[in-house]
Amino acid sequence: MRTDDDAALRAFVEDRRTALFRSAYLLCGDRHEAEDLVQTTLVKVVLGRRRHGRLDSIEAYARKTLVNTYIAARRRFWRREQAYGEVPDRMGDSPDTDTGLMVRAALATLTARQRAVLVLRYWEDLSVEATAALLGMRENTVKSHTARGLAALRAVMTEERV
Known part of the structure; x- marks a missing residue:
């Protein structure tokens, strides 16, 4: 019985690792951080x-677990600081205006909970009820995070395109 459970767990890890990575990448926006997550x-x-x-x-x-680990990591003080080898003189313009890059940049401006709700609702294609159960919040809270998150995304995307 234990061997069957271990085999099922091993199969789950092999089958779902890539999907978990994609969700993690959308949550944190960094490949290395997503791999760690x-x-x-x-x-x-x-x-x-x-x-x-x-x-x-x-x-x-x-x-x-993925979403809770992500949210918990965002609460830590050391996550708010970014180390740079050199201080940039000014912000550089990205020559790549790909929509995917714009969306990921816009996602980075959201709060951790808003981002988690949007990723679960629109990337993982979960219902409001399933998202609420997964995050341990009320359905109305999921709806408000969704509305505010989408409004913030629209504002950032409109600003980027102008």
Whole structure:
């Protein structure tokens, strides 16, 4: 029985690692940070399965762990600082105006919860109810985070295109 659970967990990690990485990348906007986030999430999933025994839904547990780990990391003081090798004289204009880059830059301006709600609702294609359950918030809160997040994205995207 233990071997079957380990095989199922191993299969889950192999099958869903890329999807978790994509969601993590949309959450944090940095490839290396997303890889760290996925690794931390998978370690927590493995440890959670060992601690709680069989999990009803590894997928839901992993998604919730990914989002909670991301939000918790954003609360830490050291995450707010950015180290630079050299101080830039001025901000440079990016020659690439690809929509994907603009969306990721716009996502970076949102709060951690707004970003998590938008990624879960529109990237993971979860319902309001599922997003609320996953984040441990009321459905009305999910709706307000969605509305405010989309409004902020629209404002940033409109500003970028002008």
